[in-house]
Amino acid sequence: MVTLTKEGVRRAAWRRRHHLLSRYMGKKRSLxxxxxxxxxxxxxxxxxxxxxxxxxxxxAVFQVQLACDEACTNIIEHTYQEEDAGDITVSWEIKxxxxxxxxxxxxxxxxxxxxPPAPIPPTPLTTGDDEDYKIKVGGLGVYFxxxxxxxxxxxxxxxxxxxxxxxxxxxxxxxx
Numbered sequence: 001m002v003t004l005t006k007e008g009v010r011r012a013a014w015r016r017r018h019h020l021l022s023r024y025m026g027k028k029r030s031l032x033x034x035x036x037x038x039x040x041x042x043x044x045x046x047x048x049x050x051x052x053x054x055x056x057x058x059x060a061v062f063q064v065q066l067a068c069d070e071a072c073t074n075i076i077e078h079t080y081q082e083e084d085a086g087d088i089t090v091s092w093e094i095k096x097x098x099x100x101x102x103x104x105x106x107x108x109x110x111x112x113x114x115x116p117p118a119p120i121p122p123t124p125l126t127t128g129d130d131e132d133y134k135i136k137v138g139g140l141g142v143y144f145x146x147x148x149x150x151x152x153x154x155x156x157x158x159x160x161x162x163x164x165x166x167x168x169x170x171x172x173x174x175x176x
Contacts, residue, residue: 030091035105036083040072043090047101050092054099055171063148064101064168070141071103071164079107079162094170098150103164110162112154115142 031046033039044065051064072088080086086106093100146152151167 026093026095028091028093030089032087032089034084035072035076035080035086035088035107037073037076039088040069043072043088044068046090047092050094050101051099051168054094056099056168057171060168060171064099067145067148067166068101068103070144071166074110074141075103075105075107075162079105079110081107098167098169101166103166104157104161106157106161108160109156110154112142 029046029050031043033042047068048061048065051061056064068090072090075088076083076085089104091102093102142152145164145166149166150169151165153165155163155165157163
């Protein structure tokens with residue numbers, strides 16, 4: 001009969017996770033789809049698969065999906081200004097300490113500095129006007145990306161196009 005200690009179980013789980021990560025570490029996976037709202041789900045599922053392989057829990061996987069959904073919606077609405085006007089290429093890679101997502105488009109240049117502050121309503125302590133508490137639709141995409149991910153960088157491609165790079169730190173091994 002084999003007796004497993006808590007430390008032995010923890011070490012076995014670490015070895016199993018390390019083995020899985022090593023299979024994907026440094027290998028970039030990519031997906032290109034047409035810039036259409038009905039394709040965003042494919043992108044989110046693709047990125048969620050990578051986030052799961054990176055060892056994220058359900059909450060972190062959802063955060064990664066939401067950040068990608070917002071980014072792709074913004075590409076269609078603001079960069080292409082309509083559906084079917086270009087492609088969206090999404091890639092993910094598991095690095096030593098982070099899960100990295102890169103999203104590229106072929107549209108007009110996007111400058112995040114041009115985005116007005118997110119329309120977050122004030123706290124109830126600052127005003128009594130009910131109108132002030134209503135969240136306005138739109139304008140939260142960049143805010144969500146920056147809030148949900150650990151690092152968000154925007155850059156431009158030669159000619160037309162944008163590159164969005166988002167990172168989320170890999171989960172640390174727990175000491176329990």
